[in-house]
Amino acid sequence: MTQTAVPPRTESPTPTPVKARGSWRPTDAFFHVTLAVWALVSVLPLLWAAITAFKPNDEVFGTPFELPSEWRADNFVRAWGGASIGQFFLNTVIVVAGALVLTMLLSTMAAYVLARYEFRGNRFLFYVFASGLMFPIFLAVVPLFFVVQNLGLLHTHLGLILAYTAYALPFSVFFLTAFFRTLPTAVAEAAMIDGCSHSGVFFRVMLPMARPGIVSVALFNFLSMWNQYLLPLVLNQNNESTAVLTEGLATLVAQQGYDADWSALFAGMVISMLPVLIVYLIFQRKIREGFVAGAIK
Amino acid sequence: MRHGKYRFIVSFLAVPLGLYILFVVSPNVQAVIYSFTDWSGYSDQINFIGFDNYARLLSDDTFWIALRNNAVLLVVLPLVTIALGLLFAYLINIGGTRRGAVATGLRGSKFYSAVFFFPYLLSVAIIAILWRQAYNPRGGIVPETMSALGIDPPADGLLGSPQTALWAVIGVAVWHAVGFYVVLFTAGLAAIPRDVFEAAALDGANRFTMFFRITLPLLWDNVQVAFVYLGIIALDFFAIVNIMTPHPEAIANSTEVVAHYLYTRAFSGDINPQYGYASAIGVALFFLTLTLAALMFRVTRREKVELG
Numbered sequence: 001m002t003q004t005a006v007p008p009r010t011e012s013p014t015p016t017p018v019k020a021r022g023s024w025r026p027t028d029a030f031f032h033v034t035l036a037v038w039a040l041v042s043v044l045p046l047l048w049a050a051i052t053a054f055k056p057n058d059e060v061f062g063t064p065f066e067l068p069s070e071w072r073a074d075n076f077v078r079a080w081g082g083a084s085i086g087q088f089f090l091n092t093v094i095v096v097a098g099a100l101v102l103t104m105l106l107s108t109m110a111a112y113v114l115a116r117y118e119f120r121g122n123r124f125l126f127y128v129f130a131s132g133l134m135f136p137i138f139l140a141v142v143p144l145f146f147v148v149q150n151l152g153l154l155h156t157h158l159g160l161i162l163a164y165t166a167y168a169l170p171f172s173v174f175f176l177t178a179f180f181r182t183l184p185t186a187v188a189e190a191a192m193i194d195g196c197s198h199s200g201v202f203f204r205v206m207l208p209m210a211r212p213g214i215v216s217v218a219l220f221n222f223l224s225m226w227n228q229y230l231l232p233l234v235l236n237q238n239n240e241s242t243a244v245l246t247e248g249l250a251t252l253v254a255q256q257g258y259d260a261d262w263s264a265l266f267a268g269m270v271i272s273m274l275p276v277l278i279v280y281l282i283f284q285r286k287i288r289e290g291f292v293a294g295a296i297k
Numbered sequence: 298m299r300h301g302k303y304r305f306i307v308s309f310l311a312v313p314l315g316l317y318i319l320f321v322v323s324p325n326v327q328a329v330i331y332s333f334t335d336w337s338g339y340s341d342q343i344n345f346i347g348f349d350n351y352a353r354l355l356s357d358d359t360f361w362i363a364l365r366n367n368a369v370l371l372v373v374l375p376l377v378t379i380a381l382g383l384l385f386a387y388l389i390n391i392g393g394t395r396r397g398a399v400a401t402g403l404r405g406s407k408f409y410s411a412v413f414f415f416p417y418l419l420s421v422a423i424i425a426i427l428w429r430q431a432y433n434p435r436g437g438i439v440p441e442t443m444s445a446l447g448i449d450p451p452a453d454g455l456l457g458s459p460q461t462a463l464w465a466v467i468g469v470a471v472w473h474a475v476g477f478y479v480v481l482f483t484a485g486l487a488a489i490p491r492d493v494f495e496a497a498a499l500d501g502a503n504r505f506t507m508f509f510r511i512t513l514p515l516l517w518d519n520v521q522v523a524f525v526y527l528g529i530i531a532l533d534f535f536a537i538v539n540i541m542t543p544h545p546e547a548i549a550n551s552t553e554v555v556a557h558y559l560y561t562r563a564f565s566g567d568i569n570p571q572y573g574y575a576s577a578i579g580v581a582l583f584f585l586t587l588t589l590a591a592l593m594f595r596v597t598r599r600e601k602v603e604l605g
Contacts, residue, residue: 027504031388032405038385039412042476046415048438049427061436106313113309117302125314132321136586138535138556139579142338142563142572143324143331166320169313198305227420229536234564246422250540253426262430269427276418284411287418288480 046273053266060262072263079267084240088248089271094157095232095244096225099164104218107169108210111176112202116188126177132170141234148235155239163231168221179213180206219279219287226276245272331576338563338572350577359546360578363553366463370470370531370554371589378471379523382478383516385413387508389479390486391494410483413476421473425540428469432456432541456542459551466537466552470530478523485519486512524593532586535560555582 052060053075055068080086114126144163145154153159183206191205207214232247240248249268256265280287332350336343354360389406416424431438434454443450451458455465493515497507513520535556538545545553555578563575 028392031392035385035388035405035409038381038475039409041472042413042415045427045431045438045472046419048431061433064436064438064441106316109309110313113306117306119303119306125310128314128322129317132317134587135321135325136529136533136556136579136583138533138559139328139576139583140321140324141560142575142579143327144320146327147319147324162316163320166316169317169321173313198301199309202309223418227422229420229422233539237564246420250422250426253429254540254543266430269423272423273419276420277415280414280418284414288410288414289484 049266049273050270053263053270055263055266057261057263060266075263075267076271078261079264079271083252083261083264083268084243084248085245085264085268085271087241088243088245088268091157091242091248092226092244095160095164096222098157098161099168099225100218100221102161102165103168103172103221104214106165107172107176107217108207108214109202110169111173112180112206112210114173115177115180116185116206126173129170129173132167133174137167137230141230145234155236155242157242159235160232160242160244163235164225164228167231168225172217172221175217176210176213179210183209216286216289219283222279223276223287328576328579331573332580333577334573336573338570338575346573350574351581353574354577354581359550359553359558360555362550363555363558366550366552367532367534367554369463370467370534371528373467374470374474374531375524375527377467378474378478378527379520381471381475382482382523383508383513383520385409385475385479386482386486387512390483391507391512392504410476410479413479415476416473417477419473421536422540424469424473425537428472429456429541432465456552457548459549462542462548462551466534466541469537469541470534474527474530481519481523482516485516489515521593525590528589528593529586532556532582532589555585 048064051067052064054071054073055063055075056070056072059066059068080089110129114122114129148154148159148163151159153162187209188201188205191201196204227246228244229246229250232244233250236242236244236247238247238251243251249265249272252268253265256262333345333347334343335346335349389409419427432440432455434440434450434452434457437454439455440450451461455461489512493511494507497511502510533556534554538552538554538557539560542548542552545551545557559575559578559582562571562578564570
């Protein structure tokens with residue numbers, strides 16, 4: 001279970017210039033040391049958490065640099081069941097999956113119409129969506145709490161799904177509108193002439209064509225939804241049965257005393273880190289590019 | 298066909314727009330309205346009190362301390378993160394360049410940028426939990442490392458002492474963010490034609506001259522984006538503070554930030570909720586964010602270097 005720190009594919013065929021060979025300089029070593037130190041700083045805390053998660057409870061503190069005297073996999077079992085991490089995990093999966101599907105459906109629909117149809121108010125609606133990128137979420141959280149309460153959706157998965165989706169729309173619509181604009185129009189026109197309906201063109205022609213853009217936006221949304229903290233904190237108000245990982249784990253840690261089951265908490269932390277690290281290891285180049293594209297746009 | 302077109306447009310826009318207005322637009326508008334009331338958030342009592350909440354802000358010591366801490370974050374976080382990000386991106390991508398040779402990265406460059414990116418993937422909430430344990434004076438990895446290096450960690454822990462707590466949480470934010478900016482600047486560097494570096498190398502520029510005279514000016518757009526992004530993080534900072542130091546008042550408010558102060562005014566159980574006041578804090582913070590974003594764009598806008 002220590003994949004936390006497994007470095008991704010390292011067989012990097014860095015184009016080493018032929019001329020460079022033999023001209024080793026002391027500054028190179030200095031550069032490598034600098035980079036290696038930061039690599040260690042990046043990974044060590046994660047590795048420490050992963051190793052600590054296997055320690056017996058009385059070794060969690062006090063021996064940070066030592067391996068466990070015995071490797072206790074049952075920490076993970078206790079975390080999953082006793083500390084409700086399993087419940088949190090399940091809640092997170094339900095909420096993120098629901099919100100992700102809904103976000104992608106709604107944002108592609110809105111973005112497609114905004115990108116491809118001319119009608120009065122088109123630009124205005126685009127800016128209404130885009131302006132959501134400017135508002136800090138904490139300005140809205142308290143009224144949002146009451147909006148969700150009035151709908152009777154506090155402490156529910158549906159309430160969280162709707163909230164996650166609504167707050168993911170500005171970025172998604174903004175990005176996908178730009179993307180739909182770059183797609184060629186000829187295929188859609190041909191389909192129309194062949195008698196395809198507007199929505200038929202969208203679902204059968206445009207969505208498949210827009211796949212690369214949709215995948216980027218979905219990855220970005222997956223990571224930010226999986227990591228969301230403020231929305232569940234406000235909309236769940238520490239209700240354990242619907243808590244997601246970030247919120248539930250933070251609350252658990254805050255409530256622990258000195259005699260707490262720390263090893264199970266560390267195991268819970270590792271469990272909550274794994275999905276994003278696995279998604280990253282699979283899609284790492286795409287994710288890094290997607291993040292950067294999202295930032296520059 | 299026209300009729301069908303408009304029905305299609307409406308049917309595709311109605312749900313996303315409705316959800317967005319209900320969950321995003323209306324709460325923001327409501328927050329502004331509530332900021333002019335004395336509503337606690339939990340009673341039927343609600344009176345419009347004009348600018349009283351805003352007047353109260355001006356004389357609220359904790360608010361000013363929180364604002365000062367945000368200001369410190371706003372200066373330190375972008376400067377340190379961008380400096381490290383630029384340094385690492387430069388070393389990774391250009392650091393291997395020889396005089397008169399092809400501009401190239403150091404060996405293992407892909408490995409470095411992949412590893413540096415790890416922390417950025419994790420939720421701020423999770424890394425805050427992790428680092429809270431790492432700073433734990435009872436055998437956390439940070440104080441133990443300090444002791445091993447011969448530095449005495451503060452007795453109350455780095456997070457428990459007013460002198461060190463803010464720096465401890467800033468360290469976590471830097472650790473979290475650097476990898477992202479390495480990747481961002483790497484993308485920026487990739488957009489610069491190699492022959493620019495090669496020409497400079499041929500002209501005898503060393504790597505330090507190359508960095509300050511060529512790389513930095515050509516990356517200025519990316520640096521500007523980084524400033525804005527890190528500025529937004531510095532003005533939020535809620536999750537880290539709420540998890541790592543849930544009670545900033547116990548350490549002389551040394552880690553209190555405006556977003557967290559807002560949250561405690563609105564939701565904290567142990568004080569009486571003051572929702573109207575919390576909204577005023579939110580509105581103030583929003584305008585602050587907006588002003589700073591506009592300012593940063595203005596200040597960082599330098600003459601753009603055009604590559605012919």
